Amino acid sequence: MPANQPLYAYIHGQITPLEQAFLHVSDLAIQRGYGVFDFFKVHAAQPLFLDYYLNRFYQSAQLMELTVPLARPALIEVIQALIRRNDLPLSGIKMILTGGYSADGYNPVEPNLLIIQQPLMLPTPEQVARGIKVITHDYLREIPPAKTINYSMGIRLIKQIKAQDADDVLYHHQGFVTEFPRANFFLVKHDNTVVTPATNVLAGITRRNVLALTEQPYPVTVGTVTLDDIYQAKEAFLTSTTKRVLPVVQIDDVVLGTGKPGPVTMALLQALLQMEEQQQQTVVIN
Amino acid sequence: MPANQPLYAYIHGQITPLEQAFLHVSDLAIQRGYGVFDFFKVHAAQPLFLDYYLNRFYQSAQLMELTVPLARPALIEVIQALIRRNDLPLSGIKMILTGGYSADGYNPVEPNLLIIQQPLMLPTPEQVARGIKVITHDYLREIPPAKTINYSMGIRLIKQIKAQDADDVLYHHQGFVTEFPRANFFLVKHDNTVVTPATNVLAGITRRNVLALTEQPYPVTVGTVTLDDIYQAKEAFLTSTTKRVLPVVQIDDVVLGTGKPGPVTMALLQALLQMEEQQQQTVVIN
Numbered sequence: 066m067p068a069n070q071p072l073y074a075y076i077h078g079q080i081t082p083l084e085q086a087f088l089h090v091s092d093l094a095i096q097r098g099y100g101v102f103d104f105f106k107v108h109a110a111q112p113l114f115l116d117y118y119l120n121r122f123y124q125s126a127q128l129m130e131l132t133v134p135l136a137r138p139a140l141i142e143v144i145q146a147l148i149r150r151n152d153l154p155l156s157g158i159k160m161i162l163t164g165g166y167s168a169d170g171y172n173p174v175e176p177n178l179l180i181i182q183q184p185l186m187l188p189t190p191e192q193v194a195r196g197i198k199v200i201t202h203d204y205l206r207e208i209p210p211a212k213t214i215n216y217s218m219g220i221r222l223i224k225q226i227k228a229q230d231a232d233d234v235l236y237h238h239q240g241f242v243t244e245f246p247r248a249n250f251f252l253v254k255h256d257n258t259v260v261t262p263a264t265n266v267l268a269g270i271t272r273r274n275v276l277a278l279t280e281q282p283y284p285v286t287v288g289t290v291t292l293d294d295i296y297q298a299k300e301a302f303l304t305s306t307t308k309r310v311l312p313v314v315q316i317d318d319v320v321l322g323t324g325k326p327g328p329v330t331m332a333l334l335q336a337l338l339q340m341e342e343q344q345q346q347t348v349v350i351n
Numbered sequence: 352m353p354a355n356q357p358l359y360a361y362i363h364g365q366i367t368p369l370e371q372a373f374l375h376v377s378d379l380a381i382q383r384g385y386g387v388f389d390f391f392k393v394h395a396a397q398p399l400f401l402d403y404y405l406n407r408f409y410q411s412a413q414l415m416e417l418t419v420p421l422a423r424p425a426l427i428e429v430i431q432a433l434i435r436r437n438d439l440p441l442s443g444i445k446m447i448l449t450g451g452y453s454a455d456g457y458n459p460v461e462p463n464l465l466i467i468q469q470p471l472m473l474p475t476p477e478q479v480a481r482g483i484k485v486i487t488h489d490y491l492r493e494i495p496p497a498k499t500i501n502y503s504m505g506i507r508l509i510k511q512i513k514a515q516d517a518d519d520v521l522y523h524h525q526g527f528v529t530e531f532p533r534a535n536f537f538l539v540k541h542d543n544t545v546v547t548p549a550t551n552v553l554a555g556i557t558r559r560n561v562l563a564l565t566e567q568p569y570p571v572t573v574g575t576v577t578l579d580d581i582y583q584a585k586e587a588f589l590t591s592t593t594k595r596v597l598p599v600v601q602i603d604d605v606v607l608g609t610g611k612p613g614p615v616t617m618a619l620l621q622a623l624l625q626m627e628e629q630q631q632q633t634v635v636i637n
Contacts, residue, residue: 076376087373088381090362090465095374095447097502098384129503130510159456161381164506170445171533173506179376207490207504215501216383217415218493220450220459224416247457 073150075143075180080150086179093164093173100163100214101125105270106185106306107156110148113344115141117270121212126162128211131176133162147182157185157307161214188308193334196314196326197232197303199245200225201292205238209265219246233303235295235316238265242290245303248311251275252290253283253300253329261304263287271304271337278336283329300327302334309341310334359436361429361466366436372465379450379459386449386500387411391556392471392592393442396434399630401427403556407498412448414497417462419448433468443471443593447500474594479620482600482612483518483589485531486511487578491524495551505532519589521581521602524551528576531589534597537561538576539569539586539615547590549573557590557623564622569615581605586613588620595627596620 072083093099103122106113119137126133135143144158159181164173202225204218222234235250236243243265244250249272251261261272276285295301299322301313310333312326321327358369379385389408392399405423412419421429430444445467450459488511490504508520521536522529529551530536535558537547547558562571581587585608587599596619598612 074376083376086376088376090360090369090372090374090447090467092381093506094384095378095380095386095449095465096500097506098380098386098500099503099506100381100384129507161376163381171502171506172509179381181376204493207493208507213503214382214384215503216457217385217499217501220379220383220385220457221415221494223458 072183073147074182075147075178077177080143080147083181086181088163088177088179089166091166091168091170092177093167093170094161094177094214096167096170097164098215098217099129099173100161101129101131101212102159102161102214103212104157104159104306107148107153107158107182108341108345109154110152111345112144112148112158113341114270114274115144117273121268121270122160122162125211125213126176128208129213131162131164131173134176134178143180147180151182153182153184155185155187156182158182163214185307188311193311194326196312198230198315199233199235199313200229200231201235201237201317203238204236205243205265206236206267209243209267212267216246237292240292241265242292242295245305248303248305248308250290250313251285251302251304252295252298253302253327254294255297255299257283257299257329259283259285259329259333260288260290261285262290269304269306271306271309274337274340275304275310275333278333278340281333281336285333298322300330302330310337358469359433360468361433361464363463366429366433369467372467374449374463374465375452377452377454377456378463379453379456380447380463380500382453382456383450384501384503385415385459386447387415387417387498388445388447388500389498390443390445390592393434393439393444393468394627394631395440396438397631398430398434398444399627400556400560401430403559407554407556408446408448411497411499412462414494415499417448417450417459420462420464429466433466437468439468439470441471441473442468444468449500471593474597479597480612482598484516484601485519485521485599486515486517487521487523487603489524490522491529491551492522492553495529495553498553502532523578526578527551528578528581531591534589534591534594536576536599537571537588537590538581538584539588539613540580541583541585543569543585543615545569545571545615545619546574546576547571548576555590555592557592557595560623560626561590561596561619564619564626567618567622571619584608586616588612588616596623
């Protein structure tokens with residue numbers, strides 16, 4: 066992208082400068098926080114693991130009784146056109162589907178689909194080498210398998226996270242650990258087995274990818290994870306599209322293991338990076 | 352209002368035609384469903400019980416770590432100006448406060464305040480005479496005292512409500528009844544005492560008003576209400592700003608009492624109407 070060239074977005078059926086992308090206040094996202102979204106990475110004009118993200122986007126819409134106005138091939142065409150138009154080396158694309166311009170401010174109508182592409186900041190090597198500190202909070206998302214736009218709890222807790230000098234908040238429900246507001250959670254036990262909560266979580270695509278790393282020497286599985294488990298973990302990490310595998314070195318007041326990112330976590334990060342590179346070589350879009 | 356004259360709204364610090372009231376897609380309501388709101392009635396240029404609604408609006412903002420950009424006197428001036436501009440005989444005014452135009456799409460920044468005024472439809476005498484049928488659903492709002500814009504569950508259940516030929520959904524949490532998505536719940540017991548759930552509910556202003564009707568022959572109190580209680584109720588009703596007191600005559604498969612609106616409900620509706628009339632005569636705004 067030439068310097069200072071404006072970004073473009075897709076809204077109201079066409080590609081428009083992002084700075085001119087507006088929704089009327091009657092939209093149900095504004096009136097009632099009603100919408101779903103998804104978000105994937107684009108490396109050198111290649112969307113990574115796009116199939117999985119699209120599957121989830123259509124599923125979220127269905128779970129919330131919304132219809133994506135574009136069928137899958139047409140949606141992919143729009144994504145391709147946006148990628149060509151913006152020409153960014155490394156970016157994230159967010160698709161948002163809202164309840165539409167509702168006349169009565171409550172009943173969903175024809176949904177609004179908007180697609181935004183923006184430069185992406187991945188964690189720095191220093192962040193990965195240091196790991197993060199997290200706090201815990203009892204909260205269960207309303208419809209865990211749906212990626213809705215409702216982040217009321219996570220955003221409301223930002224102040225509390227900062228007050229405790231932490232980086233993020235890990236949700237549990239009555240002692241059963243689930244997920245972060247925007248990431249999944251994995252724990253490494255003292256026998257080097259790796260487990261991520263099986264239920265009441267969003268099916269993260271990076272979570273899926275880590276679960277698919279079957280060539281590792283340690284089994285990675287889904288299961289039950291309690292607060293007791295995490296305080297006794299040898300290592301822990303989160304996974305997300307933007308953060309990949311990011312070590313967690315402290316949970317509440319408990320320092321995990323040595324207090325530094327552990328070997329299992331780092332090995333999985335390396336394996337995930339390899340998988341992403343393979344994807345880039347495999348996928349040809351355009 | 353002269354016929355066909357456009358409505359006006361307040362947005363970005365000024366009064367603008369409603370049809371030109373837009374938010375940029377970077378707004379946190381669109382990105383993350385993050386915002387609070389409130390809604391009050393205006394009869395003949397008089398906002399009813401405005402103090403209570405403003406109290407709740409500022410409290411909701413505080414609970415969600417947002418700051419209303421206008422102090423109370425300035426907000427009242429804007430409301431008055433909007434009422435004069437639109438000149439509607441009967442209307443509702445909705446104030447929405449969002450997390451603002453967030454550069455990173457997650458951290459709240461300077462909030463956006465928008466105020467919309469629209470004609471109001473009250474229940475018809477036929478609707479009141481017939482009463483409504485409701486279904487029940489286990490759900491607890493995330494931050495019950497805050498009037499957030501998050502109506503994901505209520506809107507998602509619209510299809511289910513219609514499929515069961517019902518009018519609304521009454522939430523309970525593990526058998527303890529709380530509220531409707533947009534209204535409070537009251538139950539009349541066989542001894543003619545009236546009770547509304549005490550906790551885990553939004554503090555409705557119409558609920559407050561009904562609780563303040565102390566000259567009635569039956570005590571109206573707050574307490575615990577279970578699913579068992581409601582199925583055995585003599586009468587039931589909901590309260591809301593737009594619906595006032597609306598009889599509930601069936602809950603799930605259980606017909607309440609005679610299946611018609613009962614005398615206690617209708618007496619409370621009459622008393623509430625009198626209270627509203629007194630408010631209109633008392634309040635002088637402008």
